[in-house]
Each structure stands twice: as structure tokens, then as C-alpha cells.
Amino acid sequence: MKKLLLLFNCLIVLILPAVARQEPPDTVKTGIYITSIHDIDFKQSEYTINLWLWLTYKNKAFDFVQNLEVPQAKTFTKSYSTIDSSNGRIYLLMKLQCVMKDSWRINNFPFDRQRLRFSIENSQFDAKSLVFSVDSLGKHFDPRFTLRGWNIDSFKINTGIKAYETAFGDNSIPAPHTEYSNFTVRIGIDRDATQLFWKMFLGMYVSFLIAYLCFYIHADNIDSRFGLGVGSLFAAIGNKYIIDSSLPDSTTFTLVDTLHGITLFFIFVVITSSAWSLQLIKAGKTEQSRRLDKGLSLVVPAVYVLLNAYFIWGAVYGR
Numbered sequence: 001m002k003k004l005l006l007l008f009n010c011l012i013v014l015i016l017p018a019v020a021r022q023e024p025p026d027t028v029k030t031g032i033y034i035t036s037i038h039d040i041d042f043k044q045s046e047y048t049i050n051l052w053l054w055l056t057y058k059n060k061a062f063d064f065v066q067n068l069e070v071p072q073a074k075t076f077t078k079s080y081s082t083i084d085s086s087n088g089r090i091y092l093l094m095k096l097q098c099v100m101k102d103s104w105r106i107n108n109f110p111f112d113r114q115r116l117r118f119s120i121e122n123s124q125f126d127a128k129s130l131v132f133s134v135d136s137l138g139k140h141f142d143p144r145f146t147l148r149g150w151n152i153d154s155f156k157i158n159t160g161i162k163a164y165e166t167a168f169g170d171n172s173i174p175a176p177h178t179e180y181s182n183f184t185v186r187i188g189i190d191r192d193a194t195q196l197f198w199k200m201f202l203g204m205y206v207s208f209l210i211a212y213l214c215f216y217i218h219a220d221n222i223d224s225r226f227g228l229g230v231g232s233l234f235a236a237i238g239n240k241y242i243i244d245s246s247l248p249d250s251t252t253f254t255l256v257d258t259l260h261g262i263t264l265f266f267i268f269v270v271i272t273s274s275a276w277s278l279q280l281i282k283a284g285k286t287e288q289s290r291r292l293d294k295g296l297s298l299v300v301p302a303v304y305v306l307l308n309a310y311f312i313w314g315a316v317y318g319r
Contacts, residue, residue: 025130026058027132028130029057032054032118032183033140042109043245045104046102048097055092056135062125100116102116106256111316119185151189158183162179163177204259214228215297216297222278225278236267
């Protein structure tokens with residue numbers, strides 16, 4: 001019994017100092033105020049954000065002036081910073097301009113909804129030493145700033161832990177796993193894209209209408225009918241390449257691809273019907289040729305409009 005008590009006392013002596021050494025991480029109270037978001041570049045998948053960032057903490061070693069990390073930033077610049085270390089706490093205020101890299105969801109472009117993400121970490125202290133908390137007092141962005149063509153529909157601030165499956169070359173860490181506290185901002189933006197839609201797709205629809213005029217040209221005017229059809233085909237293809245040049249590469253089938261695919265298919269239908277109608281004329285079936293043109297002149301635009309409306313409706317309300 002005495003041996004058991006002696007062993008228990010020894011364990012207490014060994015464990016208590018270790019427990020005492022496991023101090024809780026210091027808390028950094030963090031706030032943000034965004035003054036502008038601009039230069040949204042779809043092709044380069046980036047945007048620029050200007051903001052005020054303030055942090056309040058006790059541990060001077062945190063040194064956020066030198067150790068501030070913005071993981072998703074292409075570049076960031078501190079244009080102003082001030083430190084107040086009175087009352088035993090450090091208050092740091094900085095003004096930042098960040099060029100952020102992000103991934104755009106373009107499946108429903110131009111009726112797309114995007115989520116802009118901004119986060120910060122301390123590059124030297126992990127989650128065992130430092131955790132963030134949110135200063136939620138007041139507004140977090142200037143409601144008067146102009147985000148041209150976009151509206152902010154959500155604004156969320158959170159703190160969390162980000163895991164890195166690496167020890168960053170530190171041999172004292174037994175497993176390749178480290179965790180850092182982060183402060184994150186997610187901004188949901190969308191736009192009224194009606195004018196942009198017509199600006200981008202008007203050329204495509206005009207090319208279809210030009211091809212559609214073939215139904216009102218007599219089938220024996222072969223040069224006119226095929227000239228209009230083939231010209232419209234190349235015009236639609238050109239319009240698609242112009243739009244694609246302003247968008248990032250995508251492996252999915254987007255609304256832009258769908259609408260242009262439908263247009264190209266129906267222009268091909270018009271060209272095929274011209275060839276069919278010409279064959280009927282040469283066979284002496286003039287009346288059948290006229291009926292074919294008349295029937296297709298009603299069916300083709302009706303189906304084309306319905307398909308366009310269906311996919312555009314899905315893009316607008318399915319995002």
C-alpha cells in the first residue's frame with residue numbers, strides 16, 4: 001500500500017509542473033473596416049481591397065507589424081500603422097491594400113454570385129500561443145463605397161484554426177502537422193447583370209436572326225441563303241471567343257458555352273434546311289419546299305427562345 005502511495009505521489013510531482021506549464025494561448029481581439037473593393041479581374045482571378053485592421057493583445061512578441069500573414073494575398077502593402085502600448089496592452093492599427101487571389105465561379109456568368117475571402121494569420125506563433133477573437137462592435141465596411149456593378153448581400157466574420165500538414169522543417173515537432181489561428185472575412189456579392197448580358201450576347205442573337213432570314217429567301221437563291229448562314233455561323237463563333245477572352249479558363253460547361261452551343265446548333269439547322277429545300281426545288285417539289293421553309297420559320301425561333309429562356313432562368317434563380 002505504501003508503495004502505491006509513493007508511486008502516486010511521484011506521478012503527481014511529475015505531472016503537476018507539466019500541467020502548470022500548459023498555459024492557455026493569448027487572445028488577439030481583431031476588427032476590420034473595409035473602405036473599398038475594386039479592380040475585380042475575372043481573367044486574372046484577383047481583386048483589390050483597401051481596409052483598416054486593428055488588433056489588441058498583451059504579448060509584445062506577436063509583433064504583427066512584422067509577422068502579419070495574409071495567406072491569399074498576391075501582394076499587400078501597409079500604408080499606415082500606429083501602436084499604443086499603454087495600460088499593459090498593445091493596440092495596433094494598420095491600413096492595408098491587398099491584391100487578393102481568388103477562384104471565381106463562372107458557371108452562371110454573367111448572372112453569377114461570388115464570394116470574396118480575406119484572412120490573416122501570425123506567421124511566427126501557432127494556435128498554441130495565439131488565438132483570434134472578433135471585435136464585432138460597429139459596421140465592418142463603408143456602405144457608401146462604390147463596388148461598380150456589384151452589390152454586397154452578405155458579410156461574415158469568423159475565427160478558426162487552419163491546419164497545415166507540415167512541420168515547416170522544425171525537427172522538434174514529432175508529426176508533420178501544425179495549426180495556426182486565423183481571422184477570416186467572407187463577402188458575398190452579386191449583380192444585376194441584365195445590361196451586361198445584352199452587351200455581351202447581343203452579337204450572338206443578331207447572328208442567329210441573320211441566319212433566320214434565310215427562311216424568307218427563295219430556296220433557288222442558293223448563294224444568298226448559304227452566304228447568310230455561313231456568315232452567321234462565324235459571327236457567333238467570334239462572339240464566343242470575345243467573351244471567353246475576358247473569363248478564366250474553365251473545365252465545366254458554363255452558361256456562355258450553353259447559349260453559344262444552342263445558337264450554333266440552330267444556325268446549323270438553318271443551313272441544313274436550306275440544303276434540303278434546294279434539293280426539293282431541284283426535284284420539282286416547289287410546294288413542299290415552301291412548306292418546309294414556312295414550318296421551320298415558326299418552329300426554329302420558338303424552340304430557340306424557349307431553350308434560351310430555360311437556361312437563363314436556371315442561371316438567374318439557381319445560383
